[in-house]
Amino acid sequence: MIILSLIIVLSQTLGATLTIIAISIALPLYWGERRLKVLIPYIIGFPLFVILLFNIILGVHFEPGLLGFILD
Numbered sequence: 001m002i003i004l005s006l007i008i009v010l011s012q013t014l015g016a017t018l019t020i021i022a023i024s025i026a027l028p029l030y031w032g033e034r035r036l037k038v039l040i041p042y043i044i045g046f047p048l049f050v051i052l053l054f055n056i057i058l059g060v061h062f063e064p065g066l067l068g069f070i071l072d
Helices: 004-008 018-033 038-055 066-071
Strands: none
Touching: 004 018, 004 038, 018 038
């Protein structure tokens, strides 16, 4: 729970993309999911789906946060 709270507190700094990725890693572990056959597709697929849905299909661009500094 502390890790999820920390991710939420740092979400402005991390930016939307890194926050979605971090939450998709931390949340299933918090639920108690340990099967890699379930975790790996979720960790890769969920952020990819959300980012593609909002950026490409809906045209909503996320705040880049740290990723913007890294890529510039």
